[in-house]
Amino acid sequence: MGVPMEYIMKRRKTMNPELNNIRESLNEIDDEMLSLLKKRQKLSESIYRAKKGTLAPIYMLQQENQKIAALDDIDDDIRNVGKPFLKTVMRLSREKQYHMARKDDPYWKLGLQILQSQKERPSILTIATQGNTGSYSYKAAKNLHPDSAIITFPTFESACTQVIEGNVDAAVLPLENSTAGTVDEVYGLLDSNKLYITETTGIEIRHHLMGVKGSSLESIETVISHPQALAQCSSFIQSMGWKTEISGNTAFAAKEVQKRNSLLMAAIGSEEAARNNGLELIMSEISNVVHNQTRFVLLSALPYIAEDANTCSLVIRLAHEPGSLSALLSLFSDRDISLSRILSRPVPKKPWEYTFHIDCNMSPTDESALDLLYQLEQETLYMHIIGWYKE
Numbered sequence: 001m002g003v004p005m006e007y008i009m010k011r012r013k014t015m016n017p018e019l020n021n022i023r024e025s026l027n028e029i030d031d032e033m034l035s036l037l038k039k040r041q042k043l044s045e046s047i048y049r050a051k052k053g054t055l056a057p058i059y060m061l062q063q064e065n066q067k068i069a070a071l072d073d074i075d076d077d078i079r080n081v082g083k084p085f086l087k088t089v090m091r092l093s094r095e096k097q098y099h100m101a102r103k104d105d106p107y108w109k110l111g112l113q114i115l116q117s118q119k120e121r122p123s124i125l126t127i128a129t130q131g132n133t134g135s136y137s138y139k140a141a142k143n144l145h146p147d148s149a150i151i152t153f154p155t156f157e158s159a160c161t162q163v164i165e166g167n168v169d170a171a172v173l174p175l176e177n178s179t180a181g182t183v184d185e186v187y188g189l190l191d192s193n194k195l196y197i198t199e200t201t202g203i204e205i206r207h208h209l210m211g212v213k214g215s216s217l218e219s220i221e222t223v224i225s226h227p228q229a230l231a232q233c234s235s236f237i238q239s240m241g242w243k244t245e246i247s248g249n250t251a252f253a254a255k256e257v258q259k260r261n262s263l264l265m266a267a268i269g270s271e272e273a274a275r276n277n278g279l280e281l282i283m284s285e286i287s288n289v290v291h292n293q294t295r296f297v298l299l300s301a302l303p304y305i306a307e308d309a310n311t312c313s314l315v316i317r318l319a320h321e322p323g324s325l326s327a328l329l330s331l332f333s334d335r336d337i338s339l340s341r342i343l344s345r346p347v348p349k350k351p352w353e354y355t356f357h358i359d360c361n362m363s364p365t366d367e368s369a370l371d372l373l374y375q376l377e378q379e380t381l382y383m384h385i386i387g388w389y390k391e
């Protein structure tokens with residue numbers, strides 16, 4: 001029989017009285033600090049009330065910098081820990097003030113837009129995808145809305161244009177693959193801010209090698225597919241020493257092989273792509289990893305937010321300053337909001353400046369989520385919600 005944990009803990013406590021005493025003292029100091037913090041937060045409420053109605057902003061950067069700079073004159077030991085400590089308490093003070101300001105502002109535009117977006121789910125009768133019927137996007141669209149009519153377009157951009165122009169209800173596009181990473185072009189299209197992610201689905205990707213009748217591993221010299229599919233099967237391709245050719249998607253690759261009708265060429269794609277183009281499977285499942293998934297998103301022109309939404313996708317631009325990203329991340333962690341993805345993309349025409357795509361787990365009914373958005377609007381150069389959906 002094992003020794004009960006409680007007994008071990010008790011023994012530990014009595015075995016080292018010196019350690020216990022120090023811990024007791026630490027606890028006392030923590031209690032004192034917490035009670036001071038409580039007092040400080042009360043003062044933050046008062047400072048907010050004093051600022052209310054004046055044009056004074058909540059974030060007084062100069063004020064904060066002065067306080068931090070004043071620490072330069074004190075001894076090393078306390079300066080180094082004092083700076084992050086003061087930054088934290090001032091940030092908590094701002095968070096309190098933003099919460100009060102949001103509550104006081106019934107006309108907060110983004111808050112009203114969020115409320116308006118929580119309407120009934122719009123019906124999705126027509127969906128645009130890129131590629132043709134054998135593509136994984138087609139499969140993902142069917143997965144999400146089995147009864148919808150799916151119309152295929154040659155590029156991601158043309159599928160999005162159809163949604164923006166109101167010719168279809170939504171587009172389904174791949175956003176991220178578990179092996180090859182993000183689909184940068186789709187992220188670029190999301191940056192245009194005309195579309196919203198309203199649903200997502202994960203599709204298990206099984207890549208197969210296919211060719212015309214008579215082709216074999218020995219006869220092939222070149223493989224054709226979408227760059228993501230080629231990347232996802234790179235180990236096998238390299239081991240065979242094949243050349244690669246790029247196509248718009250896996251279904252187009254299969255079509256191209258059928259058209260060229262050559263034993264020297266094979267395509268990488270789904271079983272459907274082989275079937276639809278009369279090709280034979282030369283080898284099944286050639287991906288680098290067994291569980292190869294792609295996350296697809298349904299994009300709508302209307303910013304619909306589901307009642308049970310738990311993931312919010314944000315695009316944020318920050319000032320190009322040291323510490324700006326870590327300060328941003330603290331605004332999430334202070335509120336216990338976890339991030340499921342973070343991605344940086346270069347800002348066009350602005351070398352070394354970045355846009356951050358952040359997915360975080362929060363519900364539109366959470367007060368802390370609204371506080372966060374309110375604060376982000378004030379403290380970042382730019383913030384936009386590109387979707388709030390159930391994942």
Ligand SMILES: O=C(O)C(=O)C[C@]1(C(=O)O)C=C[C@@H](O)C=C1
Pocket residue numbers: 044047058059060061063064089090091093094
């Ligand atoms: O001095 C202010 O205006 C405050 O709101 C107080 C305070 C602080 O907590 O010290 C908080 C936020 C400001 O950015 C600067 C300082």
